[in-house]
Amino acid sequence: MARIFVPADAAARAVGADKVASEIQAQAAKRSLRVDIIRTGSRGLFWLEPMIEVETAAGRIAYGPVRPEDVSSLFDAGLLIAAAHPLRLGRPEELSYLKRQTRLTFARCGIVDPLSLEDYRTHGGYRGLQRALSLGPAGIVEEVTKSGLRGRGGAGFPTGIKWKTVADTPAERKYIVCNADEGDSGTFADRMLLEGDPFVLIEGMTIAGIAVGATKGFIYIRSEYPDAIRVTTQAIAIAREAGYLGSKLAGSSHAFDLEVRMGAGAYVCGEETALLESLEGKRGTVRAKPPLPAHKGLFAMPTVINNLISLASVPVILSEGAANYADLGMGRSRGTMPIQIAGNVRHGGLFEAAFGLTLGEIVMDIGGGAASGRHVRAVQAGGPLGAYFPPSLFDTPYDYEAFAARDGLLGHGGLVVFDDSVDMARMARFALEFCAIESCGKCTPCRIGSTRGTEVMDRVMAGHDREANLALLEDLCQTLKFGSLCALGGFTPYPVMSALKHFPEDFGRAPNRDVHAHAAAE
Amino acid sequence: MLPILHALQDEFGYVPQAALPMIAEALNVSRAEVHGVVSFYHDFRDKPAGRHVLKLCRAEACQSMHGEAMAEKLLRDIGLEWGGTTGDGRLTVEATYCLGLCASAPAAMLDGQPIGRLNQEALLDLAHDARHQQEGRR
Numbered sequence: 001m002a003r004i005f006v007p008a009d010a011a012a013r014a015v016g017a018d019k020v021a022s023e024i025q026a027q028a029a030k031r032s033l034r035v036d037i038i039r040t041g042s043r044g045l046f047w048l049e050p051m052i053e054v055e056t057a058a059g060r061i062a063y064g065p066v067r068p069e070d071v072s073s074l075f076d077a078g079l080l081i082a083a084a085h086p087l088r089l090g091r092p093e094e095l096s097y098l099k100r101q102t103r104l105t106f107a108r109c110g111i112v113d114p115l116s117l118e119d120y121r122t123h124g125g126y127r128g129l130q131r132a133l134s135l136g137p138a139g140i141v142e143e144v145t146k147s148g149l150r151g152r153g154g155a156g157f158p159t160g161i162k163w164k165t166v167a168d169t170p171a172e173r174k175y176i177v178c179n180a181d182e183g184d185s186g187t188f189a190d191r192m193l194l195e196g197d198p199f200v201l202i203e204g205m206t207i208a209g210i211a212v213g214a215t216k217g218f219i220y221i222r223s224e225y226p227d228a229i230r231v232t233t234q235a236i237a238i239a240r241e242a243g244y245l246g247s248k249l250a251g252s253s254h255a256f257d258l259e260v261r262m263g264a265g266a267y268v269c270g271e272e273t274a275l276l277e278s279l280e281g282k283r284g285t286v287r288a289k290p291p292l293p294a295h296k297g298l299f300a301m302p303t304v305i306n307n308l309i310s311l312a313s314v315p316v317i318l319s320e321g322a323a324n325y326a327d328l329g330m331g332r333s334r335g336t337m338p339i340q341i342a343g344n345v346r347h348g349g350l351f352e353a354a355f356g357l358t359l360g361e362i363v364m365d366i367g368g369g370a371a372s373g374r375h376v377r378a379v380q381a382g383g384p385l386g387a388y389f390p391p392s393l394f395d396t397p398y399d400y401e402a403f404a405a406r407d408g409l410l411g412h413g414g415l416v417v418f419d420d421s422v423d424m425a426r427m428a429r430f431a432l433e434f435c436a437i438e439s440c441g442k443c444t445p446c447r448i449g450s451t452r453g454t455e456v457m458d459r460v461m462a463g464h465d466r467e468a469n470l471a472l473l474e475d476l477c478q479t480l481k482f483g484s485l486c487a488l489g490g491f492t493p494y495p496v497m498s499a500l501k502h503f504p505e506d507f508g509r510a511p512n513r514d515v516h517a518h519a520a521a522e
Numbered sequence: 523m524l525p526i527l528h529a530l531q532d533e534f535g536y537v538p539q540a541a542l543p544m545i546a547e548a549l550n551v552s553r554a555e556v557h558g559v560v561s562f563y564h565d566f567r568d569k570p571a572g573r574h575v576l577k578l579c580r581a582e583a584c585q586s587m588h589g590e591a592m593a594e595k596l597l598r599d600i601g602l603e604w605g606g607t608t609g610d611g612r613l614t615v616e617a618t619y620c621l622g623l624c625a626s627a628p629a630a631m632l633d634g635q636p637i638g639r640l641n642q643e644a645l646l647d648l649a650h651d652a653r654h655q656q657e658g659r660r
């Protein structure tokens with residue numbers, strides 16, 4: 001029976017993948033052909049979704065973007081023998097977007113049936129756990145440290161050191177918490193993995209549990225991701241049933257189990273201590289540190305809280321060895337990063353690559369420039385608290401330190417592209433408004449200052465007393481930066497000040513003289 | 523407490539005020555605490571929603587594809603503010619900040635189903651269908 005792969009990723013469903021799947025079924029039935037439709041995650045080439053694949057003796061052949069009304073002509077052309085058709089893309093691995101990637105964390109995403117443990121194991125799954133069991137707790141921590149893995153949630157803290165702190169803190173109970181709150185605009189890596197390869201997270205968290213001596217883990221998923229919540233909950237049940245969770249897991253002497261918890265639409269709950277409060281059933285307000293979650297986290301017990309991508313990168317680090325991972329990258333940014341290219345861009349999607357590509361390569365070369373066909377004017381890197389980069393800074397290498405040196409951040413790996421129709425004063429205002437909407441309310445600058453900031457921006461945009469108001473804005477940003485307990489208030493100045501610095505003309509000031517290197521965006 | 527609140531909202535479309543004392547009692551916390559939690563999270567409504575709930579993304583990636591202007595036109599056309607419900611009780615339009623569909627922007631979610639690559643016409647149609655479709659078809 002012919003096997004056809006159709007993504008069930010939310011972003012593929014959002015552009016009609018379900019209808020395409022049912023149309024394939026209908027057309028096959030009409031022609032008395034037997035097909036087996038397998039719903040996978042997405043390969044992450046979103047401009048080609050829905051992208052379907054047909055299995056042949058020579059591997060899979062992709063077609064896309066497929067609309068339901070294309071299905072009949074695909075069958076007419078000979079879909080099941082992967083025949084020629086205007087939508088035929090060839091072997092997905094040969095598409096330059098995929099060929100140029102180094103897929104480690106996302107190795108299986110878009111290929112396997114996300115709920116098939118057999119698929120998971122056939123494609124290298126649970127080899128990391130096997131090696132972890134032979135290394136033992138201290139060996140695992142050492143391996144993760146050696147890999148150079150840094151937290152993919154935003155702060156870039158070395159994961160191995162975090163784990164060691166928890167491992168070294170004696171306690172009756174310890175927890176592993178996966179931060180899948182993924183609130184940054186322009187990011188979807190967590191969602192894709194939860195929907196496309198949930199077992200890799202389960203395996204990563206199990207390894208973390210063994211490493212630090214925790215027997216219970218929670219996956220905190222934002223409520224905006226209903227598909228991810230459903231798939232992950234099912235995957236946990238399947239893993240438990242197969243003996244990969246619970247007591248004496250995978251035939252070892254270790255115990256570990258998992259539970260999914262759903263957020264409730266609060267951006268600040270992505271901040272680790274707010275997330276812990278939320279998990280405890282409280283308002284998601286930020287806790288003062290110390291104590292660190294590693295010492296006193298969930299229910300005051302030592303807790304590893306990591307971003308989903310950090311945890312899901314652990315299985316491949318263990319199965320292939322720390323050196324294999326650490327060999328990739330540049331400077332102190334080791335391994336790969338699932339870069340998410342989003343917004344007004346032709347080739348939006350997930351691009352996992354070793355650190356070190358330049359921002360310009362990613363946006364112009366890989367992303368193909370603006371979807372609108374106009375000039376790229378700005379890129380916001382690292383979510384709503386990240387800076388706006390003009391094309392004149394497109395030579396910045398994708399590296400934690402290089403971005404920091406330019407007052408930017410990588411955050412969770414999101415890049416949002418804007419064309420030259422953008423009004424950067426509006427974007428600055430939005431950053432302040434977002435801070436006001438999402439503030440947990442603990443610090444005055446964040447709670448009140450952000451609202452004052454939007455009012456100041458309203459006056460700037462209306463042309464009232466511009467210079468005086470911009471001076472006020474700069475003052476406010478200083479106060480936010482230094483008077484905030486967490487990065488929601490503390491980093492909101494980055495998008496605001498970078499917009500003002502690089503795009504002064506949108507604020508009624510004279511343009512910068514350092515050419516808005518349109519050439520770079522050509 | 524969050525799982526209980528989610529379950530209530532699933533059942534009733536909002537978290538009824540009358541349920542708060544019961545939650546407080548069951549969890550052995552004060553009513554003020556329960557109220558504090560309910561009001562903190564954007565998800566929880568204090569009044570019923572329309573039969574269909576359309577969440578429109580207002581975050582940066584969707585703005586870059588002009589989602590904001592499309593949303594404003596829709597709201598103007600059907601005479602709603604963000605968070606409002608049409609007079610016929612059939613449609614609530616809410617703001618959301620990122621649905622993880624940022625490479626298929628502008629994005630929305632209708633009754634939990636994701637929708638991407640919206641344009642003005644598609645968005646107006648979506649709202650129209652939600653208001654006028656025969657029940658049971660969706």
Ligand SMILES: Cc1cc2nc3c(=O)[nH]c(=O)nc-3n(C[C@H](O)[C@H](O)[C@H](O)COP(=O)(O)O)c2cc1C
Nearest residue numbers: 151152153179181182183270271272306307310487
């Ligand atoms: C306002 C705010 C929102 C955040 N949102 C997230 C998020 O959605 N996901 C995430 O992993 N980290 C988020 N973080 C960072 C976390 O606080 C924390 O650094 C991270 O979960 C640690 O995991 P890592 O070391 O694996 O990156 C956020 C931080 C702040 C201040």
Ligand code: SF4
Nearest residue numbers: 440442443446486489
């Ligand atoms: S900066 Fe804002 S979000 Fe962060 S703790 Fe203070 S009030 Fe809360």
Ligand code: FES
Nearest residue numbers: 579584621623624
């Ligand atoms: S910004 Fe709209 S879906 Fe992410």
